[in-house]
Amino acid sequence: MAALKEKLAQLIPGLREEMGSIISEHGDKVVSEVTIRQVYGGMRGVRGLICDTSSVEPDKGLAIRGIPVIQLTDKLPEEILYLLLTGEMPDQSALDDLKKELSDRRQVPDYVWDVLRAMPGDSHPMAMFNTAILVMQKESQYAARYAEGMTKQEYWEPSLEDLLNIIAKLPAIAAGVYRIRFNKGPLIDSDPNLDWGANYAKMLGLPDPNGLFTKLMQLYLVLHSDHESGNVSAFSAHTVGSALSDLYYSLSAGLNGLAGPLHGLANQECLRWVLMVKDKFGGVPTDEQLRDFAWETLNGGQVVPGYGHAVLRVTDPRFDAFLAFGKQYCMDDEVFQIVAKVFDVVPDVLKQVKKINDPWPNVDAGSGALLYHYGLTEFPYYTVLFSVSRALGICSQNVLSRALGLAIVRPKSSTTQWLKNKVATM
Numbered sequence: 270m271a272a273l274k275e276k277l278a279q280l281i282p283g284l285r286e287e288m289g290s291i292i293s294e295h296g297d298k299v300v301s302e303v304t305i306r307q308v309y310g311g312m313r314g315v316r317g318l319i320c321d322t323s324s325v326e327p328d329k330g331l332a333i334r335g336i337p338v339i340q341l342t343d344k345l346p347e348e349i350l351y352l353l354l355t356g357e358m359p360d361q362s363a364l365d366d367l368k369k370e371l372s373d374r375r376q377v378p379d380y381v382w383d384v385l386r387a388m389p390g391d392s393h394p395m396a397m398f399n400t401a402i403l404v405m406q407k408e409s410q411y412a413a414r415y416a417e418g419m420t421k422q423e424y425w426e427p428s429l430e431d432l433l434n435i436i437a438k439l440p441a442i443a444a445g446v447y448r449i450r451f452n453k454g455p456l457i458d459s460d461p462n463l464d465w466g467a468n469y470a471k472m473l474g475l476p477d478p479n480g481l482f483t484k485l486m487q488l489y490l491v492l493h494s495d496h497e498s499g500n501v502s503a504f505s506a507h508t509v510g511s512a513l514s515d516l517y518y519s520l521s522a523g524l525n526g527l528a529g530p531l532h533g534l535a536n537q538e539c540l541r542w543v544l545m546v547k548d549k550f551g552g553v554p555t556d557e558q559l560r561d562f563a564w565e566t567l568n569g570g571q572v573v574p575g576y577g578h579a580v581l582r583v584t585d586p587r588f589d590a591f592l593a594f595g596k597q598y599c600m601d602d603e604v605f606q607i608v609a610k611v612f613d614v615v616p617d618v619l620k621q622v623k624k625i626n627d628p629w630p631n632v633d634a635g636s637g638a639l640l641y642h643y644g645l646t647e648f649p650y651y652t653v654l655f656s657v658s659r660a661l662g663i664c665s666q667n668v669l670s671r672a673l674g675l676a677i678v679r680p681k682s683s684t685t686q687w688l689k690n691k692v693a694t695m
């Protein structure tokens with residue numbers, strides 16, 4: 270961490286100065302307008318947030334610090350974390366330093382396991398995972414330093430400590446949730462010689478004779494790491510963090526949003542839908558059968574999970590990355606074959622529904638089938654995997670927000686009567 274902390278300490282004064290001069294020189298310029306449709310429509314497209322970790326252009330998809338995600342698929346999650354925080358890839362010594370730091374902090378307090386084991390056996394894995402993060406709040410160095418009266422200039426330092434302490438423990442906690450919730454036997458110890466993602470794969474305890482499951486996990490952890498800051502989980506975490514609630518509170522809050530079926534839970538829903546197709550047609554359906562099934566879903570008032578996006582208007586490059594992985598390693602698997610066929614058939618169906626703005630697959634459309642292929646068949650668990658990865662982005666955004674001293678979030682709401690009065694005068 271010495272290298273990471275030093276790097277941030279070098280960067281932060283410049284970032285503060287840049288923000289200060291943008292505000293003082295251009296503070297009153299307008300970058301976005303809000304229509305009434307947007308007021309009712311989840312503020313879609315309203316530019317009211319600053320986020321430098323990543324950006325999502327409708328016609329391109331995710332770029333982390335300006336680098337298209339498809340160019341990062343061979344990187345380790347630790348490299349992505351460093352990139353998210355600093356805007357640069359780490360050199361070998363900074364990477365080794367960060368890996369060691371995470372390894373040294375990986376021990377999960379025993380009380381976390383007591384709490385998880387005390388939860389009802391049918392708890393959702395996301396409820397368990399988020400509870401584990403929240404129950405560790407008493408470890409927050411940010412909260413302790415705040416109580417001692419640290420200055421605003423110092424906020425980012427204990428936030429970075431909290432980030433490292435949390436990120437270091439998430440693989441063990443997430444693997445523990447899996448093994449406890451699905452009765453997989455005793456917890457598996459981490460291996461200090463493995464990196465963060467490989468350790469997670471090991472602690473899940475699934476057979477991985479040729480290392481391909483670990484390879485998939487590394488890819489998964491990179492692809493889901495960030496998606497700018499207006500999505501439900503990142504925005505919720507940012508809002509909670511803006512009240513200077515520490516990272517344990519804000520990460521847990523954000524991930525509660527990720528647990529929603531229109532957001533991170535879509536990956537479990539998506540695999541459920543694909544398995545329904547497989548059951549109904551006794552294997553891979555014909556194009557026509559699949560088209561009919563998609564219409565049945567839509568006519569039943571349901572969404573086709575894994576398709577559509579609030580921002581994207583092209584195939585999600587993260588889906589492309591999973592599809593490429595599947596085509597390389599899983600083409601013999603019927604579930605994956607269905608995923609590939611859905612991609613060929615379903616966009617044309619969705620294009621016929623006028624209200625749907627994006628008929629293309631998002632990140633959740635293919636990942637579940639690949640996990641299923643390698644034996645991770647408990648699909649209510651999939652959003653936990655997503656969470657472990659997304660914590661990289663949410664936590665990085667938190668440290669940078671504290672470094673910039675961003676204000677408490679407080680947009681203005683309007684009553685319906687106010688809106689009606691307003692339109693009457695327009």
Ligand code: CMX
Pocket residue numbers: 313500530531532533534535567571572573574575576577578579580624625626627631632633
């Ligand atoms: N199937 C059926 N209807 C869909 C649809 C889909 N895949 N995608 C969008 N629509 C519908 C919306 O429900 C909305 O209908 P109503 O006006 O009746 O509410 C209408 O089309 C317009 O939606 P939109 O502007 O195209 O998309 P939104 O920004 O409102 O919503 C999203 C985006 C992702 C919630 C939506 O596409 C969806 O529900 N997709 C399926 C669930 C999913 O895959 N979610 C994961 C997204 C990735 C993530 O965040 O993790």
